[in-house]
Amino acid sequence: MTTPLLSVRDLVIKFPTRHGPLTAVDGVSFDLAAGEVLGVVGESGAGKSLTGSAIIGLLDPPGHIASGEIYLKGERIDNLRAEDMRAIRGRRIGMVFQDPLTSLNPLYTIADQLIETIRTHLRLSEREARKRAIGLLDDVGIPAASRRIDDYPHQFSGGMRQRVVIALALAAEPELVIADEPTTALDVSVQAQIIDVLKEQCTQHGASVILITHDMGVIAETADRVAVMYSGRIAEIGPVREIIQNAKHPYTSGLMGSIPTLAQEEDRLVQIPGAMPRLSDIPPGCPFNPRCDKVFDKCRVHRPSLIPVENREVACWLYEDAEAKGAAL
């Protein structure tokens, strides 16, 4: 097997507090192949964004990587010196944030920000960088890019600004783009366009994507694989079609049940009872056990790790036998 583009191994992120450290991300592992789109879903506080920030080395202090490793093309990047990591950010890993209205510096023109980013990473003259910048804006669908490039961010609409942000993230041809809730702050009508632009541009530039969102619909349309996160852990990870059609983990099936579909007959959506536990009181064993309708004794005591089932991995004791069977075969 070839080296995956990105490999996250047993990532643990902790926050020191007065009452001892809180573990916000606990033992997350996954691989991402070149050109692949991985969706990461979960409720607020499940650790999706923290995982994304950790990969690009921008965890807000006092949060920090307590243990685990992150590899980019086999090269470890989580323990690099600040200056070396800076050279990777933008150049090899790009990032798109949630709110395009606040992601751009209001006092600089789009041209200033694009050219600055391009020239930080690529050896280009001012003129060449500007040409490239106009090309990037054209690609992400900004009309009359050569004229609008000298406008300030406030002269663009939210959707247009997110296109600019995508152009900025792709300015130096990164191999990986982390998109953290890229459409959440946008009007529903432009969300689909932005996702299209993001996917099309990343495909065109050959970049892999980690798409962090709580919108299962976006994942279904965009991602190749999906990782479902719960309480700082991956509950289930696998090909997006399979997981949508046949969720294995009880949390995932609850999540799928809560999505309205046109075919649905009942007028009430299925809800998972209760709420995700606070970081300070995650129960022992499986974090989902108090809300799970298939819970049994083992779940309350032992924490399940990811168990390979068919094409995917599920962190649920229900599939322990499947693994045993698989091993026996």
Next chain:
Amino acid sequence: MLAYVIRRVFQSIFVLLMVGLVAFSMFRFVGDPVENLLGQERTQADIERVRDQLGLNDPFPVQYVKFLGNALQGNLGVSYRQGRPVSEIIAERAPATLELAGVSALFAVVFGVGLGVFTAIRRDGFVANFIMTTSLIGVSLPTFLIGILLIYVFAVELGWLPSFGRGETVKIGGWSTGFLTESGLKAIILPAITLGLYQMTLIMRLVRSEMLEVLRTDYIKFARARGLSTRAINFGHALKNTLVPVITVTGLQIGSIIAFAIITETVFQWPGVGLLFINAIQFVDIPVMAAYLMLISVMFVLINLIVDLLYFVIDPRLSADASSRGH
């Protein structure tokens, strides 16, 4: 943009007129200049004659209008004490105050912004915390005390710098400057620090808190995610955004540097307009006081106007709003 400037200029003129009116109404409580003008041997008839000559028998609005009318023609009246035109006296004294204020303002802005940025970037560093703690002293000590302390340390104990006066000055045209002689340069150090210290600490604390705020914003995080250098982020992206609110306060502070020069000039016997004003009060020299107050308010208003216009230079969002409203 032009409409905005014109509106602002009209507002400024209105403010000036109001300041003048208030100032003039207060002069009536400072004392009677006639007492000082005439000696012990005065008669009631003398007093009445002088009061009439000086126009002091008119109600104060009439005096004010007369003063304004003359001032608009460049005639600020004649000092009661010195018997010379006020404009001449002020022109003689103004360079000293302006040089002092200029050096203090430069000191306050350069060190205020510099230390503010430093303490914001090295938020948890030992040096930054030390600066923040000592800056509290700068904010809480009164100006005259700082002046006296500086004189005690650097003039009396160490003997490095002069304790009063302006040193030797060189006349260039009508402007007497202390910048060209060694004694002049030495003499300006202590008063400039005294005058600018409070403003410096204020600017520093403001820059620090604004900068910390800006460093938390999404566009700074996004700039980091794009891999820009720390230098470009701190000084290109963060500092420029920090300066927008800082400019207002700094502008006002520079105004008050000129106004508060009175205290520093008194402590250091600096021969500027502030000292002139203090002496004028003792003598109830109304033309000098009136001219001084008008001059200070003109400067305040002018600085504010410049500050408002600077916004347009720094923040593109304002000019866009203004132009779209103009269409």
